[in-house]
Amino acid sequence: MEAMIQPLGLALDGLLALTLLWLAWRVLASADLFKSIVFFIAFGLVMALIWVRLGAPDVALAEAAIGAGLTGALFLAALSRLRQGEEGMANGTHLRRANGLRFGAQAALIGLLIALFLALGFALLSLQNEAPGLSREVADMLPASGVSNPVTAVLLNFRAYDTLLEMGVLLLAVIAAWSLSAAPKEAVDAPGPVLGGFVRLLLPPMILVSSYLLWVGAYAPGGAFQAGAVLAAAAVLLLLSGRSPRASGWLGWPLRVILSLGLAVFIAIGLALTFAGRLFLDYPPDEAGNIILVIEVVATVSIGATLAALFAGGRPQQDKRE
Amino acid sequence: MTTAETALMDTPWIIWVVFGPVTGAIIAFLWPKRASLLGCFAALVTAGSVLLLVWHIAEFGPQRYLIGGWDAPLGINLYIDGLSATMLLTTALVGAGVTVYATAYFEQTTETDRFFWPLWLLLWAAMNALFLSADVFNLYVTLELVGLAAVALVALAGSRDALAGAMRYLLVSLLGSLTYLLGVALFYGDHGTLDIGLLGELVTPAPADWMATGLMVAGLLIKTALFPLHFWLPPAHAAAPAPVSALLSALVVKASFYLLLRLWLEVFFPGTTPNLGQLIGALGVLAILWGSLQAFCQTRLKLLIAYSTVAQLGYLFLAFPLASTPAATTAWNGTVLFILSHALAKTAMFLAAGNVLRAIGHDRMVDLARGATGLPLNWATFGIAAISIIGLPPSAGFTAKWLLLQASFASGQWWLVIPVAGGGLLAAGYMFKVLSLAFVQNQSSTAGTRIPKRMEWTALGFALGALAMGFLAPSVLDLLDRGAPFQTFSPGGVL
Structure with missing residues (x-):
């Protein structure tokens, strides 16, 4: 067999x-x-x-x-x-190859890449060790991590500092996108009955799936990033169906708070632990599970909002009623 | 000890130097109308934390901090010795001054200008995190943070040049960090650890480790813009807003250089042959030549200063051929001192160039002489900063080059004397080209726009700082020696 x-x-x-x-x-x-x-x-x-x-x-x-x-x-x-x-320009979205690389440069580049590929292959084949990794160390310490899914234990406890900085990358990405320009005014087409109905049907199960992924992350594949992505997909669908929250007051400071909450809470917990005489992000073992859950919940919301904000593509334009 | 003293001693400043500015960035993002004031406050807290941390290192020696209480290889460790402390201090010096300058530069706050503050504070936090981390994957995350923040800051200028420069910078920066990441993956696959100290014990001269070393070195060289991988630097550094140009040239390229140096000393060294060091040194020499020639040919002031950065970065690599000789420590000391002196002098120049742009609206050198008489303080700034760039005594640039010369004589690699001394002459060439503009006699002097006094004085402060740093060099070298970062392999090393 x-x-x-x-x-x-x-x-x-x-x-x-x-x-x-x-x-x-x-x-x-x-x-x-x-x-x-x-x-x-x-x-x-x-x-x-x-x-x-x-x-x-x-x-x-x-x-x-x-x-x-x-x-x-x-x-x-x-x-x-x-x-x-580029409306009006011919072949607007076709790549212009006029100023591309010359043949010689292309050949050189391809040669370099093939050499790199071969060298990498050789290096990988020469590896002596059977990729020991850290799975044994992780398994040994798993009971003290507060969760039973080793991936979540690594991401939110053993190497939580990486995840914390990655939340920083997400916030930075939004700030960078917002600093470039304001979000374009969407053409307010009626979404049509199919999309509208579809969204209405799909939204509740998506939120349910997101919550499930978040919850299950403690013992099985899942967690804040996956849950946040599903949440963001729901938000993108909402934006596409023309239900953007433009007119409401959501786009001012409330949105900014939601975007930065994941990072802020993560840091606040880390610093609070230092005031309690522990090391930064050094969770007490009994509370580790709860602390991780709190961090993951806020992170999910922030990740979802961040990805949706990136899709909207620029800082929200405040309605100033000029 | 009083309670205040105990609190001062027990506070983990190593955490505050990273999360002070991050917190400041979040608050400045939440409250954009007060971003400038909040930014200043956050900069004050960050600089204060850095000073306290550096004082702690100077007093009690190097420090290791286990984040989350998990030791390597499972967890991520922070490690600070004299080398990290000097980098933190350089960043804090330049950062604090540029913050003051930026409050005046971004005074007519548009909605875009306000984003300077969260972006700059995140950049500062990311650089501090990079100087402290002892974990090669965590270092990758900090590299990405630094790169992304720097790109966004360049784009802040909003001009066509700035956007094109920022886009190219983004692509090159990503290429550099992904190449680095590929090397990290190979190391992890081979040795099952990401901690710099543990890796240093496990790396051997074997194909996989050569490959990993080659990839990580290449990635970091792209980010540090060593000739011939410098092509992205001049457009990005020249098109950015003046305070950003200063931060990029003074600090951001040095951050990836620091990482290269740290890994070279502790991880790569056993796996490399002296030939790689010689190759990097030779590229450094070419960088000095090419960068200086290009600087001389520029017709715009900011581009000239940016090409000068390309040339000056070459000096940082001259110590690599000396790494396996007994003179290594002297050479590395000179290199780090060079980082500090170049950071101060280059900040002064870019800020002064920003003043010129603000006052007369352009930086075309042909027409600069006409506006020259309006800005006497600014020309003084330029002249004093040039002393350090050229490497004349008593500036820190002189001390740094002197140490490099000493090391190359002591190790018998006398050929390095030529670029060290000749580079100074080349620098004098392009610097005098700028300074000569100040002595052009003209009748029709246009006064130009008045600029805030703060902008002129901070630029002058940096120039004087670069000059005075020559006198402070012994204290810097004393701090640098904490934890003996350069002793690892030097006298009678493995090779």
Whole structure:
């Protein structure tokens, strides 16, 4: 039986790897940006499958939700704005290759990449150790971490500082996007009955799925980033269906508070622990589970809001009633 | 001890130097109307925390901090010795001064200008986090934070040049950090740890470790803009708003250099051959030559200063060929002193250039002479800063070059004397080209717009600081020696 399954698995892996390479090539080679984006989304989904094959379901979930889903949506939004900007110009969204690299430079670049690829392959094959990793250390300390999913234990306890700084990256991304320009005024098309009804049907289960992913992260694949991505997808659907919260007072300081809450609460907990005579982010073992849950809940909300704000693409324009 | 003293001793300043500015950034983001005032306050808290932390290191030696109470390899450790402390101090000096300058520069606050404050505070926090982290993956996160914040700050200028420069900077910066990350992944796959100290014990001259070293070095060289990977620097640094140009040239490129130096000393060294050090040194020499020539040919002031940065960065790499000789410590001391002196002098120049732009609206050198008479203080700033860039005594630039010369003589690698001394002459060439504008006689002097006194005085302060740093060099070297960061392999090293 084993002997039967192994070649089959190998064939599947080979097929996935080849598909991934082909999709990557198509993303880069398509002259039409829209096609590139579609291939990019497909690339993300195949990548997620590969993560599953590698036994990393947490990464697979994140890749599918953020890598394929939200990044794809961001690209599409950017493309539609490019088209608006270049209306009237011929071949607006086709890549202009006039000022591309000359043949010699291209050949040199390809040669360099092949050399790099071969060197990497050689280096990987020469690895002596069977990739020891830290799984044993993580397993040993798991009971003291407050959760039973080792990935969550690493992300929110053992290496919580990384996650804290990554929340900083997210906030920084929003601030950077907002500093560039104001969000474009959306054309207020009626979304049509299909999209409207669809959104109304889909929204409650999406919020439910998000909460489930958040809760289950403590003992199974899931957690704040995946839950936040689903929440963001719900928000993107709302924006697409024309139900943006433009007129309401939500876009002023309340939105800013929601965006920075995840980072702020994380830091506040870390600093509070130092005032209590412990080290930064050094949770008392009995409370670790609860502390992680609090951090994950606020992080989910902030991540969802951040990704949705990036999709909206600029700082909100306040209605000033001029 | 009184309770106040105990509190002062027990407060983890190592945490505050990172999360002080982050907290400031969040509050400045939440309350944009008061962003400038909040930014100043946060800068004060951050600089204060840095001073207390550095004092602690000077007094009690290096410190290790286990975040979350988890020791390496499971957790992330912070580590601060004399080298980190000197980098933190340099950042705090430049940061505090630029903050003061920025309050005047961004006075006519538009909605975009207010974003300077959260972005700058996050940049500061990210650099401090980078100087403190002892974990190669955590360092990758800090690199990304630094890069993203720096790109956003360049784009703040809003001009076509600035946006194009920022976009290119973003792509290059991402290429650099992803190359670095690939090396980190190889190291982790091979040795199962991310801690710098533990990695240093495990790395051997084997193919996988060579590859990882090569990738990480390449990634960091791109970010540090060593010739010929410097092409992204001049457009980005020249098109940014003046305070941002100063921060980028004085600090941001030095942050990735610091990381390269730290990893070189503690991780890469056993796995590299002297040839890699020689190669990096040779690129440094070419950087000095090419950067100086390009600087001389520029017709715009800010581009000239940016190319001067390309040239001056070359000096930082001259110590690499000396790393395996007994003179290594002297060479590294000179290098770090060079970082400090270049940071101060270059800040002074970019701020002075910002004053010129504000006063007469452009920085075309041909027409600069016409506005020159209006800004006597500004030309003094330029002249004094040039003393340090050229490397004349008593500036810190002179002391730094002197140490490099000493090291190259002591190690018998006398060929390094030529770029060290010749680079000074080249710098004199392009600096006098600027300064000569101040002596042009002209009748039709346009006064230009008046600029706030604060902007002129901070620029002058930095220039004088660069000059005075020559006298303070012994104290800096004394601080640098805490924890003996350069002793690891130097005399009679592995090779």
